[in-house]
Amino acid sequence: xxxxxxxxxxxxxxSAKRFVEAWxxxxxxxxxxxxEYITFDDMETLLxxxxxxxxxxxxxxxxxxxxxxxxxxxALTRNYKNVHKDVxxxxxxxxxxxxxEDKVMVPWDTLLAEVRLEAAY
Numbered sequence: 548x549x550x551x552x553x554x555x556x557x558x559x560x561x562s563a564k565r566f567v568e569a570w571x572x573x574x575x576x577x578x579x580x581x582x583e584y585i586t587f588d589d590m591e592t593l594l595x596x597x598x599x600x601x602x603x604x605x606x607x608x609x610x611x612x613x614x615x616x617x618x619x620x621x622a623l624t625r626n627y628k629n630v631h632k633d634v635x636x637x638x639x640x641x642x643x644x645x646x647x648e649d650k651v652m653v654p655w656d657t658l659l660a661e662v663r664l665e666a667a668y
Contacts, residue, residue: 551657552583552641554597556590585641590662596640600625601633605642605653613652 555561562584587593600623607623608614614622620630634651637643644654 549656550583550654551659552585552655553659553661554585554593555587555661556593557586558588562586593662596636597642598633600629601637604630604633605637605658608643608651609653609655613646613650615649616651619651 565584587596604619604623608619611622616631616634617627619634620627623630634643638645638651642653642655642658643651646652
């Protein structure tokens with residue numbers, strides 16, 4: 548089964564509304580599609596986390612599979628410390644995950660991004 552996560556800019560109210568809607572559907576016996584979210588407070592934070600090098604790193608890891616950070620840095624021809632910092636940031640928000648003590652992976656097949664213009668400010 549393919550795993551997907553929705554990346555968005557929003558706030559606590561938005562998350563609460565989503566929860567209430569799901570609760571109401573469940574009470575009515577309607578089936579619920581499981582959806583995972585990663586919500587950033589603002590557009591600046593999202594862009595600070597999802598930099599171009601990190602996006603490249605995510606795509607590479609997804610394509611190549613779990614690997615050690617040292618091997619990843621060599622494959623991407625990037626400095627080990629910078630790749631380590633990027634992996635740590637991506638793990639912190641849930642876009643990357645540890646496999647073992649020294650290997651990392653991307654648990655998602657698909658990243659869906661949604662940014663409402665009013666939420667971007």
